[in-house]
Amino acid sequence: DVKVTQSSRYLVKRTGEKVFLECVQDMDHENMFWYRQDPGLGLRLIYFSYDVKMKEKGDIPEGYSVSREKKERFSLILESASTNQTSMYLCASSLFQGKAFFGQGTRLTVV
Amino acid sequence: GIQVEQSPPDLILQEGANSTLRCNFSDSVNNLQWFHQNPWGQLINLFYIPSGTKQNGRLSATTVATERYSLLYISSSQTTDSGVYFCAVTLTLKYTGANSKLTFGKGITLSVRP
Numbered sequence: 666d667v668k669v670t671q672s673s674r675y676l677v678k679r680t681g682e683k684v685f686l687e688c689v690q691d692m693d694h695e696n697m698f699w700y701r702q703d704p705g706l707g708l709r710l711i712y713f714s715y716d717v718k719m720k721e722k723g724d725i726p727e728g729y730s731v732s733r734e735k736k737e738r739f740s741l742i743l744e745s746a747s748t749n750q751t752s753m754y755l756c757a758s759s760l761f762q763g764k765a766f767f768g769q770g771t772r773l774t775v776v
Numbered sequence: 777g778i779q780v781e782q783s784p785p786d787l788i789l790q791e792g793a794n795s796t797l798r799c800n801f802s803d804s805v806n807n808l809q810w811f812h813q814n815p816w817g818q819l820i821n822l823f824y825i826p827s828g829t830k831q832n833g834r835l836s837a838t839t840v841a842t843e844r845y846s847l848l849y850i851s852s853s854q855t856t857d858s859g860v861y862f863c864a865v866t867l868t869l870k871y872t873g874a875n876s877k878l879t880f881g882k883g884i885t886l887s888v889r890p
Binding site for chain 2: 765
């Protein structure tokens with residue numbers, strides 16, 4: 666089975682800190698995604714990547730950046746964390762237009 | 777961008793009842809997927825169904841791409857079916873990046889009572 670692993674299950678950071686969320690997949694998938702999930706808003710796409718070093722903005726990229734230096738790893742970066750970035754962050758991967766698989770999620774709290 | 781709407785937003789069932797969850801989308805899509813999010817937050821892919829009908833145990837799904845909707849059927853519901861159900865689509869567009877974008881609806885919260 667496909668495994669998508671997020672580096673942390675829970676994270677607490679201070680306002681203004683630079684935060685790195687890491688995601689690794691083991692199935693040689695081209696696509697990787699970062700979403701945030703907030704009550705009543707569903708899953709909103711922050712950034713996605715369809716190949717190494719290729720990235721595209723999703724629907725809510727402001728305040729975030731990403732890095733994909735290797736095919737298996739996709740990192741989400743909060744340049745200067747703010748309290749409105751407190752959320753559940755979900756990483757997913759898939760083959761091109763294929764079935765998507767999710768990691769277990771990272772619940773980030775910014776204080 | 778594409779709009780993905782799910783209905784109803786909330787659903788409460790008695791154990792053993794059947795239900796139908798609906799997903800409408802506003803544009804032509806290459807694929808459609810249904811997910812279940814359990815109470816611990818993990819999203820599980822239930823169906824990859826760009827068109828036609830598929831069955832998996834008590835669950836089945838039908839997508840009518842020409843009419844831009846998909847249905848998820850749950851029969852003989854169990855308390856373990858509780859959680860949030862999402863549908864997600866990928867658009868039919870020309871360049872590789874846009875073709876990869878996976879857009880979700882807001883989800884349907886299902887509660888199955890014993």
